[in-house]
Amino acid sequence: MVRLKDTSKVKSRTRKVGAAVAAAASVAGMVFAATPATAAVADYPTSTFSIEVGASYYKGTATWYNRSVEVNGAFKATGCRRVYARAFTGTTSRAFVSSSTWCDRSGPVRLALDVPFAGGADNIWVYMTDGAQNYLEGQTCYRSSGYCIDGLH
DSSP states (O other), rough: OOOOTTTTHHHHHHHHHHHHHHHHHHHHHHHHHOOHHHHHHHHOEEEEEEEEEEEEEEEEEEEEESSSEEEEEEEEEEEEEEEEEEEEEETEEEEEEOOOOEEEEEEEEEEEEESSSSOSSEEEEEEEEEETTEEEEEEEEEETTTOOEOOOO
């Protein structure tokens, strides 16, 4: 049987090299695996809206993308209410979506508007109706300024 001299030094050196490689791989993994999702979302313009009718409300944010607008908010319906969003390029209506009718309940509502034109929408309406679909209140939001103003303009 042949025995190598100083095998403990060889093992020690191998362990040190292995530990260094593992540490480098771990650091590289953290750097390259970091998701840019939060940075990407922050790069898109937003508008904050607030519609209140008595005890009912729909409050949230519209996020403007190249070919879509996503409207997310907290909806509280006292009695029966429904919320809508309509996207425009100039005065041309490009997309329309609504929630279902809610009666005496609350929760999050997401309204996604697909605007299949380069640049997407430049303004949206966000509004609320009663259970019979009669207009109650709304706001117009503008991509360029980020502002929402009362009424449908």
